[in-house]
Amino acid sequence: MNLFDSVFIAKASFIGVIFLITLGVAAYSTYFERKIAAFMQDRIGPDRAGPFGILQPLADAVKMFMKEDFIPANSNKWLFIMGPCLSMLTALMTSAVVPFGDTITIGDVTFDLQGIDVNIGILWVFGIVSLGVYGILIGGWASNNKYSLLGAIRAASQNISYELAMGLSIIAILMMTGSLSTKAIVEAQQNGHWNILYQPMGFIIFLICAFAECNRTPFDLPECETELIGGYHTEYSSMKLGFYLFAEYINMFISGAVMATLYFGGYDYPGIDFVTAQLGATAATLIGAGALIGKALAFVFIFMWVRWTLPRFRYDQLMGLGWSGLIPLAMFNVVVTGLGVLLDQQILIGIGGVVVFIAGIVVYDQLFVKKKLA
Amino acid sequence: MEISNIWYFLSGLTLLSALMVVLAKNPIHSVLYLVFTFFCISGHYVLLNAQFLMAVNIIVYAGAIMVLFLFVIMMFDLRKNQPESKSNLTKLAGSVVAGSLLVVLIALVRQNNFQTPQVQGFVSQTGMVENLGKVLYSEYLLPFELVSILFFVAMVGAVLLGKREAGERNF
Numbered sequence: 001m002n003l004f005d006s007v008f009i010a011k012a013s014f015i016g017v018i019f020l021i022t023l024g025v026a027a028y029s030t031y032f033e034r035k036i037a038a039f040m041q042d043r044i045g046p047d048r049a050g051p052f053g054i055l056q057p058l059a060d061a062v063k064m065f066m067k068e069d070f071i072p073a074n075s076n077k078w079l080f081i082m083g084p085c086l087s088m089l090t091a092l093m094t095s096a097v098v099p100f101g102d103t104i105t106i107g108d109v110t111f112d113l114q115g116i117d118v119n120i121g122i123l124w125v126f127g128i129v130s131l132g133v134y135g136i137l138i139g140g141w142a143s144n145n146k147y148s149l150l151g152a153i154r155a156a157s158q159n160i161s162y163e164l165a166m167g168l169s170i171i172a173i174l175m176m177t178g179s180l181s182t183k184a185i186v187e188a189q190q191n192g193h194w195n196i197l198y199q200p201m202g203f204i205i206f207l208i209c210a211f212a213e214c215n216r217t218p219f220d221l222p223e224c225e226t227e228l229i230g231g232y233h234t235e236y237s238s239m240k241l242g243f244y245l246f247a248e249y250i251n252m253f254i255s256g257a258v259m260a261t262l263y264f265g266g267y268d269y270p271g272i273d274f275v276t277a278q279l280g281a282t283a284a285t286l287i288g289a290g291a292l293i294g295k296a297l298a299f300v301f302i303f304m305w306v307r308w309t310l311p312r313f314r315y316d317q318l319m320g321l322g323w324s325g326l327i328p329l330a331m332f333n334v335v336v337t338g339l340g341v342l343l344d345q346q347i348l349i350g351i352g353g354v355v356v357f358i359a360g361i362v363v364y365d366q367l368f369v370k371k372k373l374a
Numbered sequence: 375m376e377i378s379n380i381w382y383f384l385s386g387l388t389l390l391s392a393l394m395v396v397l398a399k400n401p402i403h404s405v406l407y408l409v410f411t412f413f414c415i416s417g418h419y420v421l422l423n424a425q426f427l428m429a430v431n432i433i434v435y436a437g438a439i440m441v442l443f444l445f446v447i448m449m450f451d452l453r454k455n456q457p458e459s460k461s462n463l464t465k466l467a468g469s470v471v472a473g474s475l476l477v478v479l480i481a482l483v484r485q486n487n488f489q490t491p492q493v494q495g496f497v498s499q500t501g502m503v504e505n506l507g508k509v510l511y512s513e514y515l516l517p518f519e520l521v522s523i524l525f526f527v528a529m530v531g532a533v534l535l536g537k538r539e540a541g542e543r544n545f
Contacts, residue, residue, distance in 0.1 A: 076402075079402075079406075118425055119425065119502060119503060120425045120426055120428075120429045120503065123426070123429035123430070123433065124429060126429075126433055127429050127432040127433045127436075127437060130432070130433050130436075130437025130438060130441075131432070131436060131437055133437075133441055134409070134441070134444075137441065137444055137445075137448070138406070141402065141444075141448050149448060152448070153445060153448065153449070156441050156444070156445050157445070159441075160438060160441060160442070163437075163438070180503055
């Protein structure tokens with residue numbers, strides 16, 4: 001019973017720490033989003049609240065809480081409240097299977113730096129991501145507003161379309177690792193054998209799908225201001241709107257962590273053996289957790305970079321890219337990976353696949369596209 | 375907490391939400407209760423140590439099919455297309471048919487005396503991905519492939535129905 005208690009306390013405190021880190025990162029993502037936007041547009045950005053404006057997220061939170069919490073007449077009250085709650089819930093649940101580090105020993109108890117090590121790890125992520133659309137759909141429908149409904153329906157069809165390509169790009173990883181467990185996937189990538197070297201095409205497909213699943217520019221059509229006012233959260237105010245916006249930033253951070261886990265070696269970093277020899281296993285593990293969070297933050301930066309660089313797609317372009325661009329490409333990637341596993345030449349055939357793909361596009365472009373123009 | 379208590383709680387929740395699917399007035403509420411029912415069934419899969427089935431059930435049913443259901447129902451204008459309430463005679467006939475089906479099912483279960491699995495020698499790892507995959511791709515390979523052909527036929531049919539025909543658009 002004593003062992004159970006200490007493991008329980010360790011797990012609970014670990015989950016609490018991850019929760020706080022996620023919320024802190026999400027809060028400060030809003031600040032850095034503005035700073036990066038300002039930098040890219042040659043402005044200064046928020047600089048009034050505290051030094052360099054670093055208290056801006058607090059000021060925003062206070063503003064959100066002080067605003068009137070308005071529920072429109074003729075809306076479906078319970079579902080209207082349920083929408084943002086579901087969004088937050090699904091955003092926070094994904095991090096349970098992300099391995100933040102190897103085992104750590106405090107006193108005489110050893111435990112994993114991972115919420116739950118289930119043997120279906122990556123399917124868990126996939127399942128929660130596919131549920132993420134309910135928060136938006138329910139909120140958009142319950143608002144009783146045509147623009148909200150249109151935004152919600154766009155979100156639903158976009159998520160369903162890009163889930164397929166995402167699943168197919170994950171299949172290529174599973175073929176190489178032979179396990180669904182996120183821990184096993186990370187352990188297979190230790191000592192620099194990161195999956196990005198073996199799966200460059202799979203990573204690009206996954207990255208594009210992650211943009212679409214997070215509803216970020218260039219795929220932010222569910223909240224396209226010029227067409228839909230505010231999209232699915234048009235009728236929301238106060239902290240309910242805050243929850244929707246917050247869930248988006250949490251999703252960005254967690255999807256960055258998932259991408260680091262799947263393609264960038266998880267908690268692996270160069271020189272891990274040296275650090276273990278010098279400072280001990282616990283310090284090496286903690287630095288590894290820091291490395292994973294750093295990689296996730298790098299992805300958050302890429303999300304913002306793309307947002308302030310690219311304009312958004314048109315809706316038919318979005319669907320065309322998903323169904324007739326990414327899904328066949330992901331199928332091709334699965335076949336190429338299978339060939340690589342069969343011939344035991346994974347890096348060579350992975351790069352060869354990319355070359356064949358680019359050559360194919362160039363040939364297609366030369367043969368067909370110009371004829372159409374002429 | 376006893377594991378059987380969890381089972382009773384989960385079963386009660388499943389039955390309650392399944393009943394609410396039928397009883398809810400609003401079709402959207404029905405769909406949401408159905409989603410919840412799928413979650414409860416996934417909980418049962420976890421109790422049976424079949425985590426793979428749990429994940430697939432959530433991804434396929436709760437994550438994809440029910441989203442499409444919700445999607446289609448939201449597209450209808452429900453105020454204009456309210457289904458007219460049935461007469462008492464129809465309700466009575468429906469209850470009689472459903473009740474007799476229930477009696478038949480209960481009689482079937484009582485007749486057959488389903489065996490409970492032996493506690494000794496029970497392999498708890500049956501539902502894990504590796505074992506499931508091995509069984510599916512060796513022992514049940516032919517049915518598995520036939521099912522995939524069935525799905526393929528259904529997909530071709532859907533594409534054929536949805537395909538835009540040549541000439542003027544009529545919709």
